[in-house]
Amino acid sequence: MSNRDGFTGGFIAGALxxxxxxxxxxxLLTSNRLQESLPGDDALSGKGKKRNLKPPTEQSIEASRRGLEDKIAQLNEAIDDVREQLSTVNGRPEEREVVGWEEQAQRDR
Known part of the structure; x- marks a missing residue:
């Protein structure tokens, strides 16, 4: 019994x-991270980095739009490839025509 009492006491002491x-x-770690991430303190004390936020220009908006359209086109191609691979794996070719969202939008106009 004394063995068990020693274990229990040591366990409780270690847990505490x-x-x-x-x-x-x-x-301590949380307070350090909070101090680093508070933006109000930097503005009041004059410390920290100043953010230089510029309004978007027409050129930057257009470049972003083209980039997104390119990524969407890549995703559509990848989806079509996977759909084609899955239809041949299942042993049944698709009977209906697969149309991407861009082609469907043009047809709906």
Whole structure:
């Protein structure tokens, strides 16, 4: 019985000690991260980086739009390839015509 009492006491002491140390470390690390991420403190104290936010220009908007259209086209091609591969794996070719969203939008106009 004394073996079990020694184990129980050591377990409880270790759990308390670990909880206290873990709580202190967690509090210190969290407070450091919060201080780094608070934008209001930097503005008041004059420290930190100044953000230079520029309004978007027509050229940057157009370039972003073209980039997104290219990515959408790539995704559509990848979807069509996978759909084709899956239809041949299943042993039944698709009977209906597969139309991408761009072609469907043009047909609907």
């Amino acid at each position: 000690f670990g909880g206290i140390v873990g709580g202190i470390l967690g509090t």
